[in-house]
Amino acid sequence: MATPITARDRAKAERSDALLTAAATLFAERGFSGVSLEDIGAAVGVSGPAVYRHFAGKQALLGALLVGVSRDLVAGGTAVFEASSDDEDRIRCLIRFHVDFALGHADVIRVQDRDLAHLSDADRADVRRLQRAYIDLWMTALAALRSVPSDELRLRVQAGFGLINSTPHSTRSAARAQAATAAVLTDMAYAALTA
Template sequence: MTTPVTARDRAKAERADALLQEASRLFAERGYSGVSLEDIGSAVGVSGPAVYRHFAGKQALLGAVLIKVSEELVSGGRNVFDGAADESERMRALVTFHVDFALSNADVIRVQDRDLAHLADADQAEVRRLQRTYIDLWIDALHPLQSGATDELRLRVQACFGLINSTPHSTRSASRSKKTTARTLITMAEAALLAGL
C-alpha cells in the first residue's frame, strides 16, 4: 500500500525541481565555480541555507542536475528504440529525439560540457554509466544499418552527439527557427551516421 502524496510533498518536489532548473541555468551562465548556493536559493525565492532541505550542497545539486538529465536521455531513448516500426525508423527517431532534447536543454548541455569534473566521484561514475548505456542503445540501433566493428560504430555515434550537442553553443541568438535548425541537424546527423553505405 502506498502512502498518499500530500500537498506538502508536492510543494517540496516542486521546489526541488525549481532548484534543479535554476541551478542548470546559473551553472550554464556562470560556471559551477561562479555560482553559490545563495544565488540558486535566491533564484527560487529561498535562502541559501534552505537549499540544504533538498540537497546536501552545491556539488550534490550539480550531481542531481546531470544524473537527472542522463536518466531522461536513457529513458527517452529506450522508449524511442522500442516504439520504432523498423530499423531505419528507429535510427531516425533516435536522432530526432536527441536533436529535440539538445535544442530544448541547451543549459544542461553547457553544464555537462564544462562542469562534469566538479562532480563527486560517485555521481561522475553514475553519469558515465548512464552515458555508456545511452551510447550502447544507439550502437544497437545503428548496427543493422552500418557495417563495421563496434568501435567504429561507437565513433560514429559519439561524432553524431558532438555535432548535435555543439549546436546549443552556437544557436542561442540565431535568427533561424528551432524547426529549421532541427531539420538541418537531423539531416547532418543521419549523414554522419550512415556515411559510406
C-alpha cells in the same frame, strides 16, 4: 499499497525541480565555481540555507542535475528504441529525440561540458555508466543499418552526439526554438551517422 502524494510532497518536488533548473541556468552562465547556493536559492525565491532542505550542498545539486539528465536520456532513448519496429525509423526517432533534448536543454549541455569534473566520484561514475548505456543503445540501433566494427559504430555515434550537442555553442536561443534548426540538425546527424 502506495502512499498517496500530498500537496506538500508536490510542492517539495516542484521546488526541487525549480532549484535544478535555476542551477542549470546559473552554472551554464557562470560555471560551477562562480555560483553559490545563495545565488541558486535567490533565483527561485528562497534563502541559500533553504536549499539544504532539498540537496546536501552545491555538489549534490550538480550531481542530481547531471545524473538525472543522464537517466532521462537513457529512459527516453530506450522508450524510443522499443517503440520503433523498423530499423530506419528507429535511428531517425533516436536522432529526433536527441535533437529535441539538445535544443531544449542547452544549459545542461554547457554544464556537462564544463563542470563534470566538479561531480563527486560516485556521481561521475553514475553519469559515465549512464552515458555508456545510452551510447550502446544507439550503437545497437545503428548496427542494424551499417555493418561496421563496433569501434566505428562508437565513433559514428559519438560524432553524431558532438554535432547535435554543439548547438548550445553554435546557435542563439531564438534559433534553437525554430523548427528549421531541428530539421537541419536531424538531417545532418542522420547523414553523419549513416555515411
